[in-house]
Amino acid sequence: MVSVVNITMLKKFVQLLVLNLTLTEVVLSGNVLIWPSDGSHWLNIKIIVEELIQRNHSVTVLVSPKSLFINSSSDFSVKFEEIPVSYKKSNIDSIIEHIIRLWKNHRPTPFTIWTFYKELGKLLDSIFQVNTQICDGVFNNPSLMARLQKGGFDVLVADPVLVCGELVALKLGIPFIYTLRFSPAWTVERNCGKIPAPMSYVPAALSELTDQMTFGERVKNAISYSLQDYIFQSYWKEWNSYHSEVLGRPTTLCETMGKAEIWLIRTYWDFEFPRPYLPNFEFVGGLHCKPAKPLPKEMEDFVQSSGEDGIVVFSLGSMVKNLTEEKANFIASALAQLPQKVVWRYKGKKPATLGANTRIFDWLPQNDLLGHPKTKAFVTHGGTNGIYEAIYHGIPMVGIPIFGDQPDNIVHMKAKGAAVEVKFNTMTSADLLSALRTVIYQPSYKENAMRLSRIHHDQPVKPLDRAVFWIEFVMRHKGAKHLRPASHDLTWFQYHSLDVIGFLLACVATVIFMVTKCCLFSCQKIGKTGKKKKRE
Amino acid sequence: MVSVVNITMLKKFVQLLVLNLTLTEVVLSGNVLIWPSDGSHWLNIKIIVEELIQRNHSVTVLVSPKSLFINSSSDFSVKFEEIPVSYKKSNIDSIIEHIIRLWKNHRPTPFTIWTFYKELGKLLDSIFQVNTQICDGVFNNPSLMARLQKGGFDVLVADPVLVCGELVALKLGIPFIYTLRFSPAWTVERNCGKIPAPMSYVPAALSELTDQMTFGERVKNAISYSLQDYIFQSYWKEWNSYHSEVLGRPTTLCETMGKAEIWLIRTYWDFEFPRPYLPNFEFVGGLHCKPAKPLPKEMEDFVQSSGEDGIVVFSLGSMVKNLTEEKANFIASALAQLPQKVVWRYKGKKPATLGANTRIFDWLPQNDLLGHPKTKAFVTHGGTNGIYEAIYHGIPMVGIPIFGDQPDNIVHMKAKGAAVEVKFNTMTSADLLSALRTVIYQPSYKENAMRLSRIHHDQPVKPLDRAVFWIEFVMRHKGAKHLRPASHDLTWFQYHSLDVIGFLLACVATVIFMVTKCCLFSCQKIGKTGKKKKRE
The missing domain is CATH 3.40.50.2000 (Glycogen Phosphorylase B;)
Incomplete structure (x- = not known):
């Protein structure tokens, strides 16, 4: 039966880990650019930033002076690049109030799901106004762009909740990594990251459902997915134009987001319901957790x-x-x-x-x-x-x-x-x-x-180490293309094999038609022969 | 820019790994039962067995004396339990010849795909004859079963290519783990493990296709999946009866296989095309690889x-x-x-x-x-x-x-x-x-x-260490239920949301019908009023 083993085993395990390290490439000292985020999103990225610095990487954070949480005079050794914006901190406060009001008045029960998602659309509009100012603050700022171009960055890390990180990375010609808690009904992960989410057992984010759903709940889940997709498609339109303009070629927000090398998702299977994912998705929930220190x-x-x-x-x-x-x-x-x-x-x-x-x-x-x-x-x-x-x-x-x-x-x-x-x-x-x-x-x-x-x-590697490993991996290999699914190259009807299914159904229909025609023709022939014989 | 760092960084990394180890539970000394496999399948499992022994676990291998590759007199310190069987080594040789002949004569080109899968069905039948003898050799052998019951095993490890490992585990009331290279068109992984495989970019195993397919290739892929599912469903019938009989309740092979705690897949993204998978699937390809030793x-x-x-x-x-x-x-x-x-x-x-x-x-x-x-x-x-x-x-x-x-x-x-x-x-x-x-x-x-x-x-943890980690995890926690997707509890039409889609379509149809009726009724009413007015 199971029993705890002695220190020799422990040593053996450490030896194996060290052997593994020597077999793989050595940790690098790279140059990381961070696209800003705010609130608890920033608290989480900050842990990654601190760890990157601990591991001898150079980190530069883009930051608007109106940020609520990013303190550019903080003591850890990060470089800051300021993004000039004209909105006020009060605009951010009013967005937060809008979010709280949305949930207070329209929490997505089966009967309010439509109004909830409609209001969410309006909220996304006011976020768009603030977000584009941040983007403009970079792209309409030649001296900042020139400094970034000269920065020699190896990778950009962004939380896609604040759009444009992906655009900055493409403009600089460097790979980028997303760190993300969720998007409503996994819209971004599904549509841009190509992660599958069977609606029968993967509850839409924000739907307040579990993986064990009744028939009624599965109907609600299906509606959550569809409404959210509809709202996001409308919201995306504005971003599609913005991204096409900045890149100087027709593109979409989703196509650009889909170029993320790795998606660091801020949950793990202690919290998440088991669901399908892709090799370029890494679940690093709780990366900020650490043992308790003594209290004051x-x-x-x-x-x-x-x-x-x-x-x-x-x-x-x-x-x-x-x-x-x-x-x-x-x-x-x-x-x-x-x-x-x-x-x-x-x-x-x-x-x-x-x-x-x-x-x-x-x-x-x-x-x-x-x-x-x-x-x-x-x-x-x-x-x-x-x-x-x-x-x-x-x-x-x-x-x-x-x-x-x-x-x-x-x-x-x-x-x-x-x-x-x-x-x-x-x-x-x-x-x-x-x-x-x-x-x-x-x-x-x-x-x-x-x-x-x-x-x-009880994980093979701690979440923070995994997050940093993949950032370092992307720096070492200039990307992680070997993890990128081919689904990115398919249209939606190819992805769902609608053309193939249509073709096969047409083949079956043709065969049935031909066989029926042949049978009818044979029957007629036999009938005629029979009549002839009778006449004879 | 990227540069290699000094030894301090290396030490830091090792420290982090050790810290991770102390935070997680200590490695265990457990008791592992191995369900046999043969040929290269065994060569791969043997590496896991050797590593488990290195890490102080006790390992018992069930083996038929007709095994081609398992040598029960080999020098590594494994216990062997013999399974009596009446087939001869020549039966195994003739199966291997049958396999080689199948590929020689019916390699699955677009024009031979039907005959290939038909012949594969026949081959599965001859494998069934040998496989059931091995199963009978355990279940019809009260003294062996009694020894296994007394063995105090923590986990069973099996390659599902040889069926019945899952049955032995259930009879002993212990969790089991699969180690698997593939099943044709991922039939077992998809149907029993619930791994999604979108046929638009996940080529069916054995189809000789890649993840970049033309329209014609995607049609071939769709046919490969369908034919293989059809053949396997027929093949399963015999196993469904066998499993129901042994467990004394109606069940299926697939339901029993689906109880695997972890699926150790013997590939990785260096070899595999990126595809969706589930948290209880671990890709440990190349776990047997090691640095070269000097030549004779x-x-x-x-x-x-x-x-x-x-x-x-x-x-x-x-x-x-x-x-x-x-x-x-x-x-x-x-x-x-x-x-x-x-x-x-x-x-x-x-x-x-x-x-x-x-x-x-x-x-x-x-x-x-x-x-x-x-x-x-x-x-x-x-x-x-x-x-x-x-x-x-x-x-x-x-x-x-x-x-x-x-x-x-x-x-x-x-x-x-x-x-x-x-x-x-x-x-x-x-x-x-x-x-x-x-x-x-x-x-x-x-x-x-x-x-x-x-x-x-360049992986966070070596494949062999990950494989052994999950075996040890299952021993420590008596399973890995937190990784098991809820799709196992759904019927096929629930899984594909056919009931929900049907219901929503019915709702839409009802609404359209009601609106049309109302419009027609209103038009008639207006028409009548108009006529009346005209008459007046």
Whole structure:
């Protein structure tokens, strides 16, 4: 039976890894250009940037001065190239508010799916306005373009949520890599990356469905895919013109995006439902996760004071700055009824119902708290980064999703038995309290969270190392063409073999027609001969 | 720009790998049961067995005394369990002859595709007779079954080419892993493993097509898939009954095979055309490859005597024991015209036309020869193992494929620009000589072989380590259910969403019908009112 082995085995394994390293080509010192992104998207790319620098690569980040998260005066040794833009930070804030409003008013239930996707289309329009300013800030800026041309970059890394990274790479004549959490209904991954997504068991991103669907859910899934494709095709039209103009030849956004050498997807099979993918897709979810560091003295004392009951970590992320007084009181009174101590990230006014067991902080060392042995549960808005920290440390979750992929993320964690959901719009104190008691006291939630954690930790290579490996691979080999499927060269009807099926059906129809004609002709002949014979 | 870095970077990388190891669970000492296979299939599994033993696992191999390749008195420390069978070695030889005859007479050109697949069906029948004897030898053998039950195995590893490994695993209540090169038209991988294979750019295995197909080739591909599915469905019927009987409940071969935790596919993207796959498929092609060892003294002297011209390695594999005198003379006279020295693996009578530059051997240290710096080209029958040794060492090839996947393999290497094909049935001295001159003197062949070699060596983890990692993973976690797609729980029409599409079409039709009816009704109403008004 299975048993843990001695240190000799461990050494053997390390030897094998070292042998592998010597057999493969040596790590390189390359020159990486980063196309900007913002919010949690940037937090994730930042980890890759830091790792690239650790490994002796030179990294240059393109950045607009209106970026919310990229701090060009930060201390890590990155070069920054500023993109001049005329929009204001308030434009970005209003887009974020628009996103939150969209989910608040039109969460995609079976009855609101049409209005949800229609509103999503409008949102994409306002994003387009800001995004094109960033693109113009590069392409209409000869001195910046000249500096980039002289930069001698080996590869560009971009999150396709902010379009134009692919255009910059093509203009510079260098390969590019995408890092991506998702696009709605996998529109970009499917249409541009050519990843297959059978709608019978691959739920459309944002549909809040799982891989186990009833007939009705499969109908909803099919509609999600179709509506999203329709909206994206309309949205793409503007980008198709933009890309054709910049490249000086007729092209489409999707064709250009499809030239990505590698797609680094920010999930893994601890979170994702198993689905088909392609060799140039690498699932590197949780690449930002790391072991917990010690907490600040004051916080550690508070955590230790929880005794056997342990603590609950509460954070609705960096995008939700405030709550209504009513909602804050709901939450505080629920938390006050727990025997656990609670650390709550909250910037608003201190709620009147705040219990003695709850302490409010402007900011939390979230990963260190989730990795603390006293932590029993995590109340989260369901952002991918936070969920991955919970998976990494094996902490069960209460999800209060607000917008974007958050509802979908919580559906994933619920399906895997590691979370309970509370609806943000309709929640009461009792709902939150009951959800917290469930994940803390029903052992299955902890067990499932630990199972996901074991899956996460038990990979041949860590996600961050895999992400950096493929960036380095593309630099070493000037691309990864050997992973690119031939489907990129097919039209949609060729891809679905409609011409072949049509031809084969026509052949069958011709054969049936000929055989029927022959039979009829023979019958007539026999009939005539018979009549002749009768006459004779 | 890209530059090679110093030893500090190397150390950093090793540190990272070690850190990764300590974060993941420690390697285990488990108990592995191997379901037998034969020929080159066994040669590949043997490498995994040796590695498992190296890593302190206990390995037991089930073996029939009539096995051609498994030598139960071999020196590596494996336990063997004998399966009693009544067939003779000559039965196996006649199956091999049948396979060779099938390809010789019915190689699947567009005009012989139907007869090829019909003959393949007959061949599958004779394999079924032998295969069921092996299965009966286990299931009708209570003492062997009792020993296996007491064996405390953690996992079973099988090549599905020999059926029943999956049944043994289910009877023992342990997870199982497949290691597989291919099934014709990916029938098993598609139907039982649920891997998608869009026929527009994924050529059916054995079709001798590439991923770049003309319209005619795509029609041939569609026919290859359909015919193979039809033949396999017929072949499966017998196995469905067998499996239902052994398990004591109605089941099918495919349902049972579909329970494999991991599918270790014996190719990689250096050889394979990029195609969709699933997270429980791992491409571990070339896992048997290793650096060359020094040659025996006499052989090394001969190789060194070739000077600048270098040598050619010639082998048609272990299955082809003899050639006609005419063919052997053709070959020998072609080789005699080369400035290179030639080492030829050949067991037949010495050909009259043998040149002074050619030396015949009963057996060759093929990998050591291919890894020799003097080697310029490899003449091969195109077995996967040999091709992978050539890829590993970056040697261009002349392929003389004979049967099985060999013609397909050579098509892959031709498409990647690393090989030239010579037809076994029709080849002349001139053909072989011209092919050899092409791969030796046209630099693109060596460059492409080197490119494939670089791709092969530049993976995050070596193929053998990945194969063993997943075997160990399944032992540690008692399976890999998190990688299993939900498509296994769907019927074929659910999988293809035919019910959903039908329902949506019915909805659209109903709406069109209702709208038309309403319009007609309104028109009639307006018409009537108009007439009334006219009358008034």
